[in-house]
Amino acid sequence: MRHFVILSVAVLLFIGGYATGQSGFSAFAQTTPMPLEKMREFTEVFQHIKKLYVEEVSDDELMENAIRGMTSGLDPHSTYLKASDLKAFEESVSGEEYGGVGIYIGEKDGWVEIISPIDKSPAERAGLLAGDLIITIDGTSTKNMPIEKAVSMMRGKVGDILTLEVLTPPGDENNVPRKVELSREKIVAPSVVASLSEPDYGYLRINRFQRNTAEEAVNNLNRLREENKRSLKGLVLDLRNNPGGLLDVSVGIASIFLPKGVTVVSDRGRQQGDKTFVAQAKYYHNLQFIDEVKKMRIVVLVNNGSASASEIVAGALQDHHRAVIMGTPTYGKASVQSLLRLRSTQGKTGIKLTVARYFTPNNRSIQARGIEPDIEVSAGDSIKTKETFSVREANLLGHLENDQGSENTTATPAGEEEIAAPFIPDDDYQYDQALLILKALAIADGA
Incomplete structure (x- = not known):
C-alpha cells in the first residue's frame, strides 16, 4: 500500500462509520523496497488474463480489480473507491440532498x-x-x-x-x-431529530455524525429548553442504528455533555503514533443553557447498529459516569479509517484505509466486542429497532482482532448506509424504559 503516492484528505470512522476533515496533499515516502518477485508474478497473471480469459477485459478494469483486491483483503473497512463511489461517499458524510x-x-x-x-x-x-x-x-x-x-x-x-x-x-x-x-x-439526510417527549424530558436522536451534526444538536437542545420554559429534568440520547461518521463530530457531541478538557477518545496507529482527543468548548459555544446541559441526567440508547463514532460517544459518557447506557451491546468497531485521494488520478479516485485503533477514556478497546450497556434492555416487539438479522464487527470476515484479550462474538450489525433513518419514538419499549430511568433518577435527586 505504501508504494502508492497518495493525497490525505480526511480521517474517518466507518461501520461502517466515518471521521475528521482536513484537506491538502501529502505524499508518503516509500520505506521498503518493492517486492520484485511478487511484482513479476502479478505481471505474469495480468498477461495470462489479457491473452487467455474467455472475454476481453480492459486494462483499466483489471487494474481497478487488482487495487480493490489489495484493499479488501486487509479488513472489512478498507476499500478502493472509484470516482462514482467516492462521490457517493462524500455526499453521505456531507448531509446533502x-x-x-x-x-x-x-x-x-x-x-x-x-x-x-x-x-x-x-x-x-x-x-x-x-x-x-x-x-x-x-x-x-x-x-x-x-x-x-x-x-x-x-x-x-x-x-x-x-x-x-x-x-x-x-x-x-x-x-x-x-x-x-x-x-x-x-x-434529505437530517443528522439530528429532537422533541419534547413530555414536559421536562427531552429526546435527541442522532442518526449519523455528519459535518454539521454538533451544530444541529446544539440548536435542538436550545429549542427543547425554550419549548419547555424551564430546566429539563432529563434527556434520552438515542444512538441506536447510528453507523458512525466523522471523528471530530463524535468528539463534539461528547464535549456537549462532558467537562471541558477530559479525554473523549484516543487512537493509536503505526504512522501517527498516539493521539488523544479531549472535550472542547468550541463545539458548544452557541449552547445557551450550557450549565444546565452539563448537569442534565442522560440515558443513552444503543443497540447492535450503534457503531464507530456512536460507540466513541457512548464509551466516553460511560467511562466518565456521565450517563446511563441502556439497550443491547453495540457493534464493536473500534478502528479509524483515512480517506486517501489518489494523486495519480488527480484525486478523482481514492482508498478508504484502516490506519489506527481507538480506545475509550479508560483505555478500553471495544474492537469486535462492543460496549456493554449498564442496563440491558431488548427492543421487544419494536419493528423500527429490530435486531434479529443483524451481525456484529466480530462476525465480519477479516475483522481486526481485539488486542486486549478474547472477543465476544455473540451479538451485532453491519456496515455502511444509504442514509441513517430519523427515528421518532412510537410504541418503543427501550425508549419507554429510558424515560422511566430518567424519572427515577429525578425522584432520587429530589427534583
Missing part, C-alpha cells in the same frame, strides 16, 4: 441487508423492513457486491424507478423473494 429510496444498508453473509428504512420514505411505504435482504438491484445480483456500489446503484434521478428483489430471511412466513418497484424521491 440526493435522489434515493430512503434506506440505509449493511452487509450480511455476502448480501445487502436493510438496516432500517427512513420514516415516510418510498422504502417504508413499500413495506421494507430492517433485516430484509436485497437480492438484486435493477436485475443485478448483490452477492458480494461492495456496499459503496450498492449505494451508488440505488441513488439516481428523482422520479426514476428502482427495482429491488427483496428476501425476508428464514423465520418469517413471507420467506419468498419479492420484487419491489420504488420511485426515487429527494432524500
